[in-house]
Amino acid sequence: MSRRVAIIGVGWYGFRPVVEEASFREMMFEAAVRAYEDAGGINPRTDVDAFASCQEDFWEGIAIADEFAPEPIGGTLRPVFTTPGDGLQCVASAYMLIKTGQFDIVVAESHAKPSDIVSMHEIMLFAMDPITVRAINMPNYHALAALEAQAYMSRYNVPREALAYVVAKDKRNALLNERASYGANVTVDDVLNSPYVVSPLTKLDIAPFVDAAAVVVLASEDVAKRYTDTPIWIDGIHWVTEDPSLEYHSWEFPMHALKAAEAAYKMAGISDPIKELNFAEIDSRYSFKELQFIEALKLAPVGEAHKLMLEGTFDRDGLFPVNPSGGALGEGVPLEVHGLARLIDAVLQLRGEAGRAQLSKAERAVIHSWRGVPTTTSVVAVLSR
């Protein structure tokens, strides 16, 4: 069935370093209520055909966190399931469910409360292969990202100034974004002069965490038009996992993002992304990752993103704005909500509802998420007005 799939509602709650007043279930509820209202006041008990929740057990601190998915989003005794993955993977599942022709409205949800996590480093050690990597017991899991940064920078002669430029750009963009907690006027020199956490990454190069919940309502074409005048279409979406064994995966370049982007662009019929798209919301948990993903998403030739970055191409008033919301460096990383945060920022831009952060031209965009080290999964989607 070749019917199109639209995003008809988005809702969010939190995006603060610590959400003190609400539990994760209350945050889900708040985000869901806002999303259903945004979607023209749908009733989740009768109008929604399925619910997808994206969360990971260890981060929830609950062995089967899926148990807590249904109630806050109105899914009790309805088809609800969990994908332990980034929120955009739930959007991908929702997309496919609608494409089967059997589901008209599907909801994707994700939530995170990293402020509740006391042992993040130990949890991240558990994400590493128990035999080959965990045994090294690295003192800081960001070291894996730092190694990738070193490999990338030496392979393509990327100067640290380009990384610092990314940080300064994103934090400055974030000042215009009401959801961003980490907006700041920092300069390239501020970043270069910060002490290393793990060389070549300083504290400012590493995106901090935030608490957040996000809910997205998707609908088939005919149904979407009943609920909203401003549906945002998903023209293409794809996700790819690369070799998860760190020993074998490419340290220099994120092939997973490249493959996912190629497939998503093919679905959307895009051959020259920089010409056919207006802006991008992509992962930037580490400053160098934004450069890598710009290349992987074909917004710059491989190894050239740093030059274009330093020329201002990806500034919010540049040729092709990347992360006009401030991205992960400006908004923070809400664990699995990260992808949905990118999606919400893009949807608001495309609708012309981004407030002070609004771009002058926003008709078609690419969004991307990655799950952080040591994972090798990317999701890429093309959205249009």
Next chain:
Amino acid sequence: MSRNIYVKHRPAVIGAGLTLFRRRMLETPKELAWIAAKQALDEAGLTLKDIDCVVIGSAPDTFDGVHMKGEYLADGAGGVGKPTMRVFVGGATGVMVPIAAWWHVASGHCKTVLAVAEEKMSDADIPHPQAVFRYIWDPVTEVPLQPNLIWIFALEMHRYMYKCGVKKEDIALVSVKNKRNALDHPAAQVAANITVDDVLKSEVLVWPVQLLDISPVSDGAAAFVVASEDVARRQTDTPVWIDGVGWALDTTSWTNRDLAFPEYANVAAQMAYRMAGIVNPRKEIDVAEVYDPFDYKELHHMEGLGLAKKCEAPKLTKEGVTQRDGDLPINPSGGLLGVGNPIAAAGVMKVAEIYWQLAGKAGKRQVKKPVYTGLAHAWGDLMQASTVVVMRV
């Protein structure tokens, strides 16, 4: 939800495989996943190159002791360089896997899906894999009470026995049947020829749950290949179509439910029946793999799925209707009680069994009557989730 005649890319299972189910396997989780995946590919006559997408099923990360287990398993499950998606609904994950594989294919996004489930419970060994279940409860209201998982099943079993006037002797028949069925299953962990008396004399864990009422701790993996109609017809003469899928999650607050009847199983089954066009499941389903981590659960779920009237399942069992040569064979594989219970892999084992039964490939386990329509079911979370697929030749 409407009839599946509107689904353009009709998905079919065309091959399945599974590892041994054992208490302590020496293989790593990745290796287990690949052993099962390779078998499924071989039966389907495909190689990894022919696979478009991968679906992974695995229940709590805590068992394998790996955070983000879907990422970790990706290479073992054949997902390198492919779109790989993990689904998770606690114990019901096993049958969520074919449901996810169904939508990957039915949507037209993928033509072939390799679906793999793996669980290595023995890795969570301090002091016992059961300890994982200390962390499944509401962190504020329940965890401080330090509940044990078997407690709530004892409550549910008691409630069911009371409401339906069922005796332990009648329930034990399920354990006897499934463990005997499993004698013919090459992967089985706890197959045995036992009597009702053996069950009643086994160690009491939490009354009325006794040792032989309950499935074991297991390691294992299971896999199958789902393909769209054109690929399926090219690869095999016996594709088994996934004609209906359904799933549902009830409220987290299990204390607020009547435990005597599994409403969630009913809702999930009705969704799958509606899609497959089944009006009278008792007559139209020829063979079923019903989730049986406890013997009473098989009865409980038969009623939830509409395969028996309320409180009728013990009677059908007593009359031999659910035996392999009966009118409605239930768990001809031997189920979780006989083959073993590596959570997600156990659910996929059930899907594989229905596939083999309908394709006429179940060998010694083949049920006596001719079978055309089968059902696989799994159940999980806080006694709240059910997943159902209806399959046809």
